[in-house]
Amino acid sequence: MDEYCAVRRQLLVRAFIDALTAGGRGGTPRPIELHAHDPLRYVGDMLAWLHQATPSEREALQSLLRDCRPAETPTRIDTALASVCEAVCRPLRARLEQVLLGSPGAVVLHKVSGLIQFYRSTIGQVVPDGPLPATLDELQALSQRAALQALQAQAARLCERVTPPAADLAPAAAVLSALSLLREALDGGGVVESRRAQVEQTAACLLEPLMAAVLESAAALPARDCAVYLLNCLYRLHSTLSLYEYMEPRLESLQAQLDAQLEALTSEQASSVVQSLGLTHIYAGLPSPPPGPLSQQPGLGEAAVGQFLQRLDVFLASPDMLTLPQLRLLASSAHRLTVQRRSAEVVGVIYEKLYTAVHEPSNGYAEPDKLMPRTPDQLKALLVV
Structure with missing residues (x-):
């Protein structure tokens, strides 16, 4: 058996090197190394060749040991197959490390890592133990580290380019580029068993520095502009992450931030509407009115109430007239409607309190x-509250 394994090792590594450098008989298929400039094709072709070669080695061993005692055959086959396949580990490692060290980019590295992980799972069903699965495990870990490091470096470069927003308060070009990079990295694939960990690591590498850069770029903006800009950025982030599985904790965190900015913008919109309708003094006097009839207090008489109602009629005829200009710059129509609805609720609450006070006989209206x-x-x- 040792002699058989030694011969098969030589034949297997020679066949692998021939596939890399010479190709098949008559030049078909072409040499794998002709595609060395394309990391995905190069790595995929090498691993696909091993995926095709290992079952043939197992079948040959099964044929050789078919007359042995059944109880010992599986262990013998696994041991011999591990010994035979050890031959391809060195040339495979050398070429894959060359690819990983060639800085092909974060997205390509993520896809290469997914390829290695897929073929490790597939080849592992044929060669469960030995140097080849161990080599693939090491290469997959190396590729994952290289991919994350490249993603971190690329994210840092993009975040340095995040600038304060333009007049339309849309996400900066660097933010959109970072989200595009995130989508490409998350689309890189991987086997189901470790997909969650890969997604979480990839998202953390990019989202945390991106959010810090966005918040820093918005820090100097006026309150209304800041709320709209952050809502637009958070909306893009939320929409992107919602396309992928295992993102529930991050989506919940983003939703909490969206709700906080919606509350801040609602406060700004409601304050503007209340002031435009002349409700500021009326609202201030309602909770704790001074002694005496409310109708006798400055700013709360029948004339003041009548002026408010006239403004209210104009507002009801054309609600958009009191909409903040920044509100029109929101990317999400749902956010715009939410702010308008909540600010209208504020007007409704104040009106109800005023209506109760006016109809109270002791207030003298x-x-x-x-x-x-x-x-x-x-x-x-x-x-429409």
Whole structure:
């Protein structure tokens, strides 16, 4: 058996080298090394050749040992096959390390890592133990480290180019490039068993520095511009990550940040609407009115209430007239509608408090039904709250 394995080792490594350098008989298939300039094709062809060669070696051993005792045959076959396949480990390692050290780029390295992992799983079904599976494990770990390092370096270069937004408050070009890089890296593949870990590592390499760069670029913006810009960036991030599995924790974190920015923008929009409608003084006097009838207090008389209601009628006829200009720059129409709905709710709450106060006899408003004929429920229906 030792002599058989020694002969098969020589034949297998010679066949592998011939496939790399000379190709098949008559030049078909062509030499694998003709594609050395294309890392994915080069690595894929080498591993595919091994994937085809190893079952033939196992079948030959099964034929050789068919007359041996059945209880010993599987162990003998596995041991002999591991010995035979050891021959290709050195030339395979040398060429794959050359590819990995050639800096082909983060995305290519991720795809190469996925290829090695796939063929390690496939070849491992034929050659379960020995130097060849161990070599593939080491090469896969090396390729994964190289891919993550390349991704970190590329992400750092992109994040350095994240600049404050233009007038449209859209994500900067560097942010979009980083998201494109993330998509390509996550599309690199891999076997199911370790897909979660790969996705989490890849996302962490890029998202954490990207978010830090986005927040830094937004720090000097006015409050309204900052909220809209961050909403646009977070929306792009959320939309990208939602396409991939195992992203639930990061999506929850992004959603929390989206909700916080929506709350901040809603506060800005509601404050603007309240001020434009002349509700600021009315709202301030309602929670804790001074002694005496409310209608006798400055800014809370019937004339002030009437002016508010006139402005409110104009607002109801054309709600967009009081929309913040920045709100029109939101990338998501759902976000825009959310801010408008929540700010309308604020107006509805203040109106309800004012309506209750006006209809309270002790506040001294004459003919409250004529002054405020529209009920809070009617107003909410008009506001589409």
